[in-house]
Structures are given as C-alpha cells and as structure tokens.
Amino acid sequence: MGKASFVIRRILQLVVTLWAVGTVLFGLFRLMPGDPTSYVVSSQMTQEAREQIIASYGLDQPLHVQYIKFLENLATLQFGQSFHSNQPVTDVIATYLPNTLLLMLTAFITAYAIGITLGVLSGWYRGSRFEKNAVIVALTARSVPTFYVGLIVLWIFGANLGVIPMSGMTSLGSQQTGFWQMVFSLDFLHHLLAPALVLGFYFMGYPLLIMRSSMLEVLSEDFIDVCRAKGLKERTIMFRHAARNALLPIVTAAAIALGYAVGGSVLIETVFAWPGIGREMVRAVLRRDFPVAQGTFMVLAATIIFLNFVADLAYGYLDPRVTYD
Structure with missing residues (x-):
C-alpha cells in the first residue's frame, strides 16, 4: 500500500x-x-x-x-441554535474556542520546552541524582489530578497570599477594546499565569519521560562514540547530535498530546473559571443545551482525531525507515 x-x-x-x-x-x-x-x-x-x-x-x-x-x-458545520441564548452554536464556539487555544498552547509550549530539556539532561546523566529527581517529578506531574493541583494553587496563592486572580481571564473594569489588545495586556498575562503553569506541570511529565528514554537509546549508538573520537565538546554532543536524533518520538507524540491538551481543558477551565470551550461545554450539559453541548463536544473530538491523523503522517515524513506496505 x-x-x-x-x-x-x-x-x-x-x-x-x-x-x-x-x-x-x-x-x-x-x-x-x-x-x-x-x-x-x-x-x-x-x-x-x-x-x-x-x-x-x-x-x-x-x-x-x-x-x-x-x-x-x-x-455543513452548522450546529443549530442554542436553547439558552438563541445564538448560533458556531458563534458560541467562535467566542470561547480562542480562549481555550490561548491557554492550551501556552501550557503546551511551556511543558514541552521544560520537559524536553529535563529529559535530555536526565538521559545524559543517567544514574545520577538529577535523573532520579527528574523522574520523580515527571511521575508526580502525571499522577496528581490537575483539578487538585489547581485547587491547591488557588487556595495558597489566591485566597491566602492574594498574588494570583481567583477566576476569570481579565479583571473587572478592564478597558481592553479588542481581542489582541487584551491578549498582550499585563492583566491578561496575570490571569493566564496560574492555569497555564498548573496545566503545563501536568503535561511536562510526558515529554520528559519520552525524551529520557529516547536519549538512552541514542546514546548507545555508534555515532556518539565517533563524535567523542573527533574531540567534540560534551555539550555539543549532547544537544546538537544526541538530542537532535532523539527528538523524533517527541515530534510525533506532540501532535497527539496537543489534541488531548485541547480536549482536556474541561477541568482546568472549570477550576479557574476560565471562559473557554471546555467550561462552556460543562455549562451547556447542565442546562441541557443540546446544540451547544453537541457542537463543543464535536469540535474537541474533531481536534483530537485530526491531530492523531497529523501524527501518523508526520511519523512517516520524519522517519524515512517507516513504510506503508
């Protein structure tokens, strides 16, 4: 085939x-x-x-x-009219989906930047205390529910210390006139910080563990010994040669992880009262607003399915050894 x-x-x-x-x-x-x-x-x-x-x-x-x-x-991508607001469901989705994408992409980029770096270092320094601590952090991040971490963060840094907002995407009375003006405002970034970091902490464990395993495989290859025989610096071998060749599983898994990141927005948006499509989906279910609930579910499902499809294609493109026979 x-x-x-x-x-x-x-x-x-x-x-x-x-x-x-x-x-x-x-x-x-x-x-x-x-x-x-x-x-x-x-x-x-x-x-x-x-x-x-x-x-x-x-x-x-x-x-x-x-x-x-x-x-x-x-x-025809027409999901009908909302029972609650009488708006077209496409308008409801268009209102809330950008907010979800902003939160998810920020958390995703943060998680993968930190997770890949820690994965490279833990694979390179195998058997060290750093590797053991990094694995513990990764397993903890993947095991603790995001809503539990979010509630703890809100309780400590919001209710007690008052350094983060308790809910929402902007403060009451904010004067932003447009979407992009709001996005680049300090008030929005202040509201984005806590939910993005909580969600990023959960996602970080996945690339960290995959990158560590991939690095361990790459470091056993012959070309690493050749690089050392040439007299290359250890830092150069680690990042330019070993990490670069170990990135393939990360790239292909990232598309699937991004799909689940968007689809998994329900809990974090509910905890932080973030006005995204996941929170609106929960509210639509509670109101028995069939059109909005069906439309939001379909958008999230389509995102996950499509990104799985992209991951399948990307794997064959990035790895010439993959065939379609």
Whole structure:
C-alpha cells in the first residue's frame, strides 16, 4: 500500500470516526432525563406558544428526522441554535474556542520546552541524582489530578497570599477594546499565569519521560562514540547530535498530546473559571443545551482525531525507515 492509499484510508477512517462520535452524542443527550426546553419555555406561556417554540427547534419531529437533520448540519458545520441564548452554536464556539487555544498552547509550549530539556539532561546523566529527581517529578506531574493541583494553587496563592486572580481571564473594569489588545495586556498575562503553569506541570511529565528514554537509546549508538573520537565538546554532543536524533518520538507524540491538551481543558477551565470551550461545554450539559453541548463536544473530538491523523503522517515524513506496505 502506497502513501497515497494510506492517506485516503486514514481520511475515510477519520470521517467514519467523526460520524460515530456524532451519533453517540446525539443519542446520549436525548437519553438524558429532563426537558431541554425548560430554559426557553415558560410555564406562563400558552400551549400554542410552547408548541411554536418547540417546533422552531425541531424537537417536535420524530427522532430519525432529528438525526438526519443533525447529520446534515454536521456536514455543513452548522450546529443549530442554542436553547439558552438563541445564538448560533458556531458563534458560541467562535467566542470561547480562542480562549481555550490561548491557554492550551501556552501550557503546551511551556511543558514541552521544560520537559524536553529535563529529559535530555536526565538521559545524559543517567544514574545520577538529577535523573532520579527528574523522574520523580515527571511521575508526580502525571499522577496528581490537575483539578487538585489547581485547587491547591488557588487556595495558597489566591485566597491566602492574594498574588494570583481567583477566576476569570481579565479583571473587572478592564478597558481592553479588542481581542489582541487584551491578549498582550499585563492583566491578561496575570490571569493566564496560574492555569497555564498548573496545566503545563501536568503535561511536562510526558515529554520528559519520552525524551529520557529516547536519549538512552541514542546514546548507545555508534555515532556518539565517533563524535567523542573527533574531540567534540560534551555539550555539543549532547544537544546538537544526541538530542537532535532523539527528538523524533517527541515530534510525533506532540501532535497527539496537543489534541488531548485541547480536549482536556474541561477541568482546568472549570477550576479557574476560565471562559473557554471546555467550561462552556460543562455549562451547556447542565442546562441541557443540546446544540451547544453537541457542537463543543464535536469540535474537541474533531481536534483530537485530526491531530492523531497529523501524527501518523508526520511519523512517516520524519522517519524515512517507516513504510506503508
């Protein structure tokens, strides 16, 4: 099987996976107890007004008709209208998704910069106290739940010391007029610091452990002995030769980790009251706002699935030894 056939097959699998995720979401939200129109239909309305509102959302139609309409909207990236705000779901996603991406990318870049560096050093100084401490830190970072660390950080540095904001993305009364003006303001960076570091601490363990293992494999290769025989400095061998060749597993795993970073935004956004798509998804589920909940779930699922697809392609591109037979 050639590369083109592999790509086509993976695209078809991607489409089928998205269809399966959408079908499961459609069924789950309609099996949940309660009335999804309770937020928009008042008990004081007449029966005719209630039926008119329910019909406007298409909830008076049979389930199979609703399902077909759902798939049609999904194919055209139209997720319907919010039951709660009556806004198009695409507008809701466009409002909250950039906030999530800012938080996730900041945490991801911080985690990988620190994790890769510590992984290189721990692999190079194998058996040292530094390596043992680095592994302990990595395992702790991967084991402790992010919401628990976030609550501890808020309690110590927010409630007791008052050095970090307790919630939100900006302070009350801030005068930023545009999105980018807000992003580059000191007030925004002050609010971003704590959730980004908490999430970055959790993600840091993954690249650290992978880079350490990859470095141990590379250091056993013959070209490392050749570099030493040439008289190259140890620092040059470590970073320019060993670390560079050990980066392949990190690069391919980074795409998958980034997908899960975006998808795992729910807990950290809820703890820090960060107005992102993960927090909005939780609120939509609690309000039984089917369109918003389905739309946000689909965006997060599509992000993870697509980045897995990118990782598959990147691995074959970066490593010539990989074939598609």
